Amino acid sequence: MEKIDWANLSFGYIPTDYNVRCYYRNGAWGEVEVSSSETINLHMAATSLHYGQEAFEGLKAFRCPDGRVRIFRMKDNAERLQSTCRGILMPELPTDLFCEMTEKVVMLNERFIPPYESGAALYIRPLLIGTGAQVGVHPADEYLFVIFVSPVGPYFKGGFSTNKYVIIRDYDRAAPLGTGCYKVGGNYAASLRANRIAHEAGYSCEFYLDAKEKKYIDECGAANFFGIKDNTYITPKSTSILPSITNRSLQQLALDMGMKVECRQIPEEELSTFEEAGACGTAAVISPIARIDDPEKNLSYVFSKDGKPGPLSTRLYQRLRDIQYGIEPDTHGWVTVL
Numbered sequence: 395m396e397k398i399d400w401a402n403l404s405f406g407y408i409p410t411d412y413n414v415r416c417y418y419r420n421g422a423w424g425e426v427e428v429s430s431s432e433t434i435n436l437h438m439a440a441t442s443l444h445y446g447q448e449a450f451e452g453l454k455a456f457r458c459p460d461g462r463v464r465i466f467r468m469k470d471n472a473e474r475l476q477s478t479c480r481g482i483l484m485p486e487l488p489t490d491l492f493c494e495m496t497e498k499v500v501m502l503n504e505r506f507i508p509p510y511e512s513g514a515a516l517y518i519r520p521l522l523i524g525t526g527a528q529v530g531v532h533p534a535d536e537y538l539f540v541i542f543v544s545p546v547g548p549y550f551k552g553g554f555s556t557n558k559y560v561i562i563r564d565y566d567r568a569a570p571l572g573t574g575c576y577k578v579g580g581n582y583a584a585s586l587r588a589n590r591i592a593h594e595a596g597y598s599c600e601f602y603l604d605a606k607e608k609k610y611i612d613e614c615g616a617a618n619f620f621g622i623k624d625n626t627y628i629t630p631k632s633t634s635i636l637p638s639i640t641n642r643s644l645q646q647l648a649l650d651m652g653m654k655v656e657c658r659q660i661p662e663e664e665l666s667t668f669e670e671a672g673a674c675g676t677a678a679v680i681s682p683i684a685r686i687d688d689p690e691k692n693l694s695y696v697f698s699k700d701g702k703p704g705p706l707s708t709r710l711y712q713r714l715r716d717i718q719y720g721i722e723p724d725t726h727g728w729v730t731v732l
């Protein structure tokens with residue numbers, strides 16, 4: 395294999411040696427298969443293609459300073475996938491099978507796990523799709539669960555830094571009683587136009603208000619939002635946001651650090667009172683927010699004047715990274731050491 399420039403990888407697809415697969419047929423999950431093919435053979439009437447019976451997950455494995463490989467909160471991803479399965483009528487994949495296949499695909503592709511010093515990691519992408527043919531709108535009777543991996547570069551190439559976001563009211567990514575709380579591709583299709591508009595206007599991402607009243611903070615693109623003030627970590631409560639495992643981890647760490655945590659509706663105006671704000675998710679852990687613009691109201695909420703992340707966001711980021719890399723003890727049982 396040609397040498398990979400670990401530190402200059404982007405968040406893109408890089409072929410690896412193997413992926414792992416498991417088929418659901420006749421009401422049961424089959425044997426785990428190892429494949430070196432990058433393609434899947436799919437019936438043209440598969441429900442994933444026509445009716446969006448598709449769910450995915452995203453997690454990471456890290457090469458650590460002690461030489462070991464650690465996977466972060468794998469069981470939580472398994473459980474979130476099960477919740478998505480219930481949401482769009484797909485058979486639930488057992489947690490043990492999810493974990494067995496995740497460990498297997500990481501070990502099989504060990505040579506693609508970036509070295510610790512590079513700041514890069516191995517991104518793990520589980521995917522569950524309806525493969526059974528249907529013409530009417532019904533759930534499929536056959537499914538394929540596949541996991542592939544790809545080395546991804548450090549999110550912050552020039553070091554931990556801030557980004558700007560823009561509130562967009564013309565598009566919603568999810569409805570209050572829709573599929574926003576499930577990790578399904580349809581939500582991403584719904585977000586592509588708003589995302590393009592934000593990028594073309596020079597922003598790092600679009601920022602959504604709640605779809606019904608356009609009054610409360612929902613999500614920032616494909617990441618959860620949090621604000622910090624008065625030593626309190628505040629994050630939106632909403633039926634249309636995806637329950638981020640990173641967000642849940644940060645809430646726990648905030649409590650551990652003696653901060654308060656509030657999960658509640660956040661009216662847009664409250665943005666002006668936050669001392670720090672960030673977007674959180676597996677890709678970046680925390681992407682600190684410099685400012686959020688609301689062009690329609692001619693408003694701008696500024697959280698960092700000098701482009702530097704705030705002190706509490708920085709501490710939370712550092713602590714989570716240190717747990718992922720086995721530098722800090724894993725007191726919450728989040729990490730699987732291979």
Ligand SMILES: *Cc1c(COP(=O)(O)O)cnc(C)c1O
Pocket residue numbers: 452577613615616617618636637638639640641674675676677
């Ligand atoms: C995956 C995802 C997140 C982040 O979740 P993590 O578990 O922290 O990676 C946030 N919002 C959306 C819409 C997502 O799809």
